[in-house]
Amino acid sequence: MKFNAGFIYVAPNCDPKQQNAVIPGESIDLYVYGCSTYSQAEVVAKSLAEEKGCTAIELCAGFGNDGIARIQKVVGPDVAVGAVKFDLHPAFGFKSGDTVFGK
Numbered sequence: 001m002k003f004n005a006g007f008i009y010v011a012p013n014c015d016p017k018q019q020n021a022v023i024p025g026e027s028i029d030l031y032v033y034g035c036s037t038y039s040q041a042e043v044v045a046k047s048l049a050e051e052k053g054c055t056a057i058e059l060c061a062g063f064g065n066d067g068i069a070r071i072q073k074v075v076g077p078d079v080a081v082g083a084v085k086f087d088l089h090p091a092f093g094f095k096s097g098d099t100v101f102g103k
Helices: 038-050 065-075 097-101
Strands: 003-010 020-023 028-035 056-059 080-083
Touching (some): 003 038, 056 065, 065 097
Parallel strands (some): 003 028
């Protein structure tokens, strides 16, 4: 049985319609999307769960605690949500993703 997973990253000026890829594998397909806001990431996460059948979604270190919670809420308890974690991200001036992307 094939496993479908997603990876979402946040960075300024990303458009999930442009910044996306599928990395196919024998046992796993990984769907990767870039978003510029948490709101965009919520839409992408919901699509990954409902349309792509992803049962796991990993979030980049740009997501703060609020962002992680928002994604978990939108996909529900049947989808595992994990995150690479920096409390203060070095690429974003040592700010939390909640400050930068939580619009």
